[in-house]
Amino acid sequence: MIPSVLILDIAIMAMLVVVAFAIVRMRSLFAIVMLQGVYSLLCAAWFVSLDAVDVAFTEAAVGAGVSTILMLSAMLLADRQSKPIEMRRQLGPILVVLVTGAALFYAIPDMPAFGAANSPANAYVGMDYIDRTADEIHIPNVVTAVLASYRGFDTFGEVVVIFAAGLGVLLLLGLNGNAGKWRARPNGVNVSSAMLPSAQAATGESVESLANKQSTEIPPAKPNAAKPKKEASKATKGGRS
Amino acid sequence: MFDLIFTHFNYAVVIVLMMVGLYVIFATQNLIKKLVGLSVFQTSVFLLYITIGKVSGGQPPILVESHGGDHALLSEPVLVASAAPVATHSGAYGPEVLYSNPLPHVLILTAIVVGVATLAIGLALVVRIREVYSTIEKDEIDALDYHFNLEGIDG
Numbered sequence: 001m002i003p004s005v006l007i008l009d010i011a012i013m014a015m016l017v018v019v020a021f022a023i024v025r026m027r028s029l030f031a032i033v034m035l036q037g038v039y040s041l042l043c044a045a046w047f048v049s050l051d052a053v054d055v056a057f058t059e060a061a062v063g064a065g066v067s068t069i070l071m072l073s074a075m076l077l078a079d080r081q082s083k084p085i086e087m088r089r090q091l092g093p094i095l096v097v098l099v100t101g102a103a104l105f106y107a108i109p110d111m112p113a114f115g116a117a118n119s120p121a122n123a124y125v126g127m128d129y130i131d132r133t134a135d136e137i138h139i140p141n142v143v144t145a146v147l148a149s150y151r152g153f154d155t156f157g158e159v160v161v162i163f164a165a166g167l168g169v170l171l172l173l174g175l176n177g178n179a180g181k182w183r184a185r186p187n188g189v190n191v192s193s194a195m196l197p198s199a200q201a202a203t204g205e206s207v208e209s210l211a212n213k214q215s216t217e218i219p220p221a222k223p224n225a226a227k228p229k230k231e232a233s234k235a236t237k238g239g240r241s
Numbered sequence: 242m243f244d245l246i247f248t249h250f251n252y253a254v255v256i257v258l259m260m261v262g263l264y265v266i267f268a269t270q271n272l273i274k275k276l277v278g279l280s281v282f283q284t285s286v287f288l289l290y291i292t293i294g295k296v297s298g299g300q301p302p303i304l305v306e307s308h309g310g311d312h313a314l315l316s317e318p319v320l321v322a323s324a325a326p327v328a329t330h331s332g333a334y335g336p337e338v339l340y341s342n343p344l345p346h347v348l349i350l351t352a353i354v355v356g357v358a359t360l361a362i363g364l365a366l367v368v369r370i371r372e373v374y375s376t377i378e379k380d381e382i383d384a385l386d387y388h389f390n391l392e393g394i395d396g
Contacts, residue, residue, distance in 0.1 A: 051341035074364035082271030093267035113248035115297025126344035165358030172365040
């Protein structure tokens with residue numbers, strides 16, 4: 001008789017693989033971001049089955065919650081649709097992934113079996129923490145004891161990392177509220193969606209001709225340059241806040 | 242060779258997920274989809290650590306109290322495998338119980354939070370790139386970069 005935990009594990013693993021491949025196939029960024037949230041939630045479910053309840057809490061709250069919200073807001077500020085990848089661009093990555101995967105599969109027999117109690121990873125310092133937490137920290141949750149007391153300085157460093165990341169996001173997106181309004185003008189040329197290769201395929205103009213038009217004959221070029229810009233923005237459907 | 246599938250299935254699944262994430266990072270040109278691939282890769286590494294820390298028949302590493310209290314429901318002792326004397330705990334907190342390894346859990350808790358911090362930075366960079374280049378497709382950004390480098394800074 002197969003134990004029910006194993007059935008649960010197999011079901012979750014199957015769903016994880018399906019969701020991961022769906023992320024590869026999808027092109028709508030909204031669907032991709034949502035599937036990433038689903039993937040994180042499935043991981044959290046498997047973490048519960050693997051006895052890592054604290055990690056499951058964190059993954060469900062941070063992985064499925066906060067990072068999904070972050071990605072959704074970035075998607076709103078950036079784009080809604082990803083372009084399809086040409087076949088010739090896929091061959092190299094597929095080769096690299098297959099070779100790397102084969103090498104990793106070759107290494108599997110060297111790893112300890114799933115659930116082995118005497119594997120090197122499980123035998124030494126982790127069990128030491130379990131033995132000592134009751135006497136030294138006086139709380140039942142060993143993970144909290146290690147995180148906040150035995151490895152308190154590591155957790156402090158983690159807080160510093162989050163602070164630095166928050167500071168970096170603020171500096172990148174602008175503290176003065178001009179996020180989304182700033183435009184760079186390299187060589188005095190306004191970068192517009194009309195200059196993208198996809199737009200040029202539609203209008204038949206090259207990047208150079210468009211740029212020359214904009215930079216050399218500024219007053220008369222405006223109606224000319226504005227026309228393909230409008231077409232291109234219609235074609236790419238770029239969402240801009 | 243065939244019985245490896247039953248004892249090491251977690252590694253196989255983790256490797257498949259990892260390679261899917263790696264493929265998304267390598268192949269896709271969309272920067273947000275690249276970041277999603279990065280997070281899929283990252284989560285598969287978390288799964289690798291947590292599955293290594295799992296002890297079969299074990300409990301979550303929350304110590305079971307012997308004298309009732311909040312954890313009275315958990316106090317049914319799990320049968321301890323004789324092969325795992327190191328994994329048992331017999332102290333003030335009660336009968337011998339087999340616990341999973343708490344150390345990978347602690348490492349991964351830290352990694353999850355740091356992963357979200359790096360994701361936030363990456364997404365902020367994507368938003369900035371979108372503001373400047375009006376696109377987040379990497380090949381189009383490369384084409385624009387090439388064009389600007391040909392022109393030179395002074396035009």
